[in-house]
Amino acid sequence: MKFKKILFASIMSGVLLLGGCGTKSADKTSTSSKExxxxxxxxxxxxxxxxxxxxxxxxxxxxxxxxxxxxxxxxxxxxxxxxxxxxxxxxxxxxxxxxxxxxxxxxxxxxxxxxIGFYSKKIKSIDELKNEAKILITNDPSNEYRMLVLLQSKGLIKLKDGISDFKATPKDIVDNPKNLKFIEVDPGLLTRNLPEVDGAIINTNRVLEAGIDPKTALFREDAKSxxxxxxxxxxxxxxxxxxxxxxxxxxxxxxxxxxxxxxxxxxxxxx
CATH class of the missing domain: 3.40.190.10 (Periplasmic binding protein-like II)
Known part of the structure; x- marks a missing residue:
């Protein structure tokens, strides 16, 4: 009878020991899979x-x-x-x-x-753009260059040669047949002030945030931008x-x- 008690105690000790090992293993696994x-x-x-x-x-x-x-x-x-x-x-x-x-x-x-695209509340096509039309562009150097290049691609202006580092301002325009008037503003003001001018070139994220349909752009960059x-x-x-x-x-x-x-x-x- 005494032998059976000793054997039972030994078995239970082994079970508890194995159980303890299992708990440690589970904890280790839980730690390794931490988010x-x-x-x-x-x-x-x-x-x-x-x-x-x-x-x-x-x-x-x-x-x-x-x-x-x-x-x-x-x-x-x-x-x-x-x-x-x-x-x-x-x-x-x-x-x-x-x-x-x-x-x-x-x-x-x-x-x-x-x-980026050219948007207007006053005209429906580029052909309607009048002499001395007021155009909003950003005052952010890299995006300002980008906007001027878009206008150049449509023959509305010409930038001087040799511009580097994606930087240009209206001062770098060497030909402006329609004598367009550029107003440089903070990017966040482009959509807000659009009704007050003849047109604005606006980044698409600003257009979407303002609830403007991007399909209403008179012209835009292509996918090779x-x-x-x-x-x-x-x-x-x-x-x-x-x-x-x-x-x-x-x-x-x-x-x-x-x-x-x-x-x-x-x-x-x-x-």
Whole structure:
């Protein structure tokens, strides 16, 4: 009888020991599968909406995508480790500010182009543009050049040769047959002040945010525009596994289909 009690106690000790090992193993597994958070800053339309579309995909990969819908100091926020990435700018703009703020960046991927277009509340075609018409353009250097190049492509102006670094202002116009009058304003004021002028060249994200139909543009950039919108990270972080998974989730047929169906001519996938 005593022998049976000793044997039973030994067996129970073994069971408890094995049970303890099993608990530790489960805890280890739980720790290894802990969810990782990526913080990304993005302009509201369309970038935040595109990121929201891939959140469930990343969730299955163990990644919580935290989206901050803003484009204020986006590069400084990545540089200062407030966020892990941003998605709201093209390469000419990024290059124009990176040296100034000492931002050692890496482009994770290019996702889309939002073709800028010429909009008007007063005319229905380019042929109706009168002499000395007032045209709104942005005062942002890289986008200002982009807008002037669009006007040049339509024969409305001619820029001087040899302009570099994607920078130009109306002072660089050497031929202006209609003597167009350019008013330079903050990008956020383009849609707001559109009714007061003969026309404005506006970035598509601003058009969408203002509820303007992008199909109403009198003319726009084509899909070959070099101004693709980028996901930007710190150079030292470009190989982080969770950021590579973010890249993989964005560059899919599903995301291409989502962009095409939701935005039509307003947003063009570049992958």
């Amino acid at each position: 990782v958070t990526i913080k990304i800053m993005a302009s509201v339309t369309p970038h935040t909406e595109i990121l929201e579309h891939i959140k469930p995909v990343l969730k299955k990969e163990g990644i919580n995508l935290q989206i901050i819908s803003s484009d204020e100091q986006a590069n400084e926020s990545v540089r200062d480790k407030i966020v892990d990435a941003n998605y709201d700018q093209h390469l000419p703009y990024l290059r124009s500010v990176a040296k100034e703020i000492h931002f050692d960046y890496s482009v994770l991927c290019a996702v889309d182009v939002e073709p 070099p101004y693709a919108n980028l996901v930007v990270v710190r150079k030292v972080d470009e190989k982080r596994p969770e950021l590579q998974k973010l890249k993989a989730a964005l560059l899919t047929d599903d995301v291409r289909k989502f962009i095409n169906e939701k935005y039509g001519v307003a947003v063009v996938p570049v992958f």
